Amino acid sequence: MTSIPTxxxxxxxxxxxxxxxxxxxxxxxxxxxxxxxxxxxPGPVPPSLAAAEALVRRSSDDxxxxxxxxxxxxxxxxxxxxxxxxxxxxxxxxxxLRLRGAMERVFLDALRADTPGGDDVHGTLNALLDEPPxxxxxxxxxxxxxxPWQVREFAAHRSVYHLKEADPxxxxxxxxxxRAKASLVAVEYDEFGGGRPEAVHAALFAxxxxxxxxxxxxxxxxxxxxAPMLAxxxxxxxFGLHRRLRGAMVxxxxxxxxxxxSAAQRTARALRRLGAGPRSVRFYTEHVEADAVHExxxxxxVVGDLLAQEPxxxxxxxxxxxxxxxxxxxxxxxxxxxxxxxxxxxxxPLPPASSAALSAASHR
Numbered sequence: 001m002t003s004i005p006t007x008x009x010x011x012x013x014x015x016x017x018x019x020x021x022x023x024x025x026x027x028x029x030x031x032x033x034x035x036x037x038x039x040x041x042p043g044p045v046p047p048s049l050a051a052a053e054a055l056v057r058r059s060s061d062d063x064x065x066x067x068x069x070x071x072x073x074x075x076x077x078x079x080x081x082x083x084x085x086x087x088x089x090x091x092x093x094x095x096x097l098r099l100r101g102a103m104e105r106v107f108l109d110a111l112r113a114d115t116p117g118g119d120d121v122h123g124t125l126n127a128l129l130d131e132p133p134x135x136x137x138x139x140x141x142x143x144x145x146x147x148p149w150q151v152r153e154f155a156a157h158r159s160v161y162h163l164k165e166a167d168p169x170x171x172x173x174x175x176x177x178x179r180a181k182a183s184l185v186a187v188e189y190d191e192f193g194g195g196r197p198e199a200v201h202a203a204l205f206a207x208x209x210x211x212x213x214x215x216x217x218x219x220x221x222x223x224x225x226x227a228p229m230l231a232x233x234x235x236x237x238x239f240g241l242h243r244r245l246r247g248a249m250v251x252x253x254x255x256x257x258x259x260x261x262s263a264a265q266r267t268a269r270a271l272r273r274l275g276a277g278p279r280s281v282r283f284y285t286e287h288v289e290a291d292a293v294h295e296x297x298x299x300x301x302v303v304g305d306l307l308a309q310e311p312x313x314x315x316x317x318x319x320x321x322x323x324x325x326x327x328x329x330x331x332x333x334x335x336x337x338x339x340x341x342x343x344x345x346x347x348x349p350l351p352p353a354s355s356a357a358l359s360a361a362s363h364r
Contacts, residue, residue, distance in 0.1 A: 020222060033052065037086045162283075165205065168240045172250065207279040231327050268281050
C-alpha cells in the first residue's frame with residue numbers, strides 16, 4: 001500500500017479569501033439558478049428564474065438528488081462567500097429567496113418524513129453515544145484498510161463543510177438566550193481557534209488538504225462532490241438560517257459533537273498508518289480532544305438550558321439530531337458502496353497526486 005509522503009511543515013502565507021466559481025449545473029433547476037446569478041441585481045427577473053418554481057415541483061420526487069441539492073447549496077452559499085463574478089445583492093433578492101423557500105420545503109418535508117420523530121431528547125442523544133458493535137462506516141474503513149486515494153477523496157468530500165467549519169452554527173447564536181447562548185458561543189470560540197487564526201478549524205483542514213496534495217482553496221471541489229455530501233451541509237444552513245428551526249440546529253450541533261470524537265480518532269489512526277504528517281493528523285486529533293468537551297457543553301449547557309426556557313422545542317431538537325444521523329448515514333453508504341465497487345465516490349475521480357506533489361505540499 002502506498003504511503004503518504006510527508007516532510008517538515010514550514011510557515012506559509014495566509015490563504016486568499018477569494019470566492020469560488022459558480023458550479024456546473026446538474027439539471028434544469030440548478031441550471032436555472034446559476035443562469036440567474038450571472039445577471040446583475042437589481043434588474044428584470046431572469047427568465048430562467050421565473051420558470052424555476054415549476055422545476056421544484058418536478059424535483060420533489062428526488063429531494064436528495066443532484067439537481068435540487070446543488071441548486072439549494074448554491075443559494076445558501078450566497079450567505080457565506082458567494083461566487084466569483086456574482087452580484088452580492090443576490091443574497092437577499094426576493095425572487096431567489098422565494099425559489100429557495102420552495103426548495104427548502106421539499107427538502108424539509110423529506111427530512112421529516114424520513115426520520116422517526118418524537119420528543120425524547122435525552123434518549124435520542126444517549127443513543128448516539130452507544131455505537132453498535134457491528135457498525136462499520138467510512139472512518140472504520142479508512143482506519144482498517146483505507147488507501148491514500150480514498151483518504152484524499154474523503155477530504156475532498158468534507159471540504160465543502162470543513163473549509164467553513166462552524167460557520168453555519170453561528171447563525172443560531174442570536175436566536176438563543178442566557179446560558180444556552182453563552183455556552184454555544186464558548187464552543188464556537190474553540191471552533192474558530194480561540195482567537196488564533198492558524199488554529200481555526202477550517203484553517204487546520206486546509207493544512208490537511210495541502211499535505212494530501214489537494215487544492216485547499218475554498219469551494220474548489222464543489223463540482224466533484226455529489227448530492228449526499230451537499231445535503232449534509234445544506235441541512236446545516238437550512239436549520240441555521242431559520243429562527244423557527246433553532247431547536248433543530250441545536251439538536252444537529254449536539255449530535256455532530258457527540259459522534260465526532262470516535263470517528264476523528266479512527267481517521268487520525270488511518271492517516272498515521274499511511275504515514276501522513278502532523279499537519280494532516282492535527283485536524284482530527286484536535287477534534288478528538290475538543291469535541292469530547294463540546295459534547296458535554298452542548299448536551300447540558302446548551303440543550304439543557306434551551307429546553308428549560310422553551311420546552312416546546314424538544315421535538316425540534318430530536319428532529320435535528322435524527323436528520324443529522326440520516327444524512328450522515330446516506331453519505332457513508334454512498335461512499336462505501338462506491339469504494340467496494342472499486343470506483344470513485346466523487347462525481348469524477350480526483351487527478352492523481354504524485355509523490356513529488358504530496359511531498360512539496362507537506363513542506364508548505
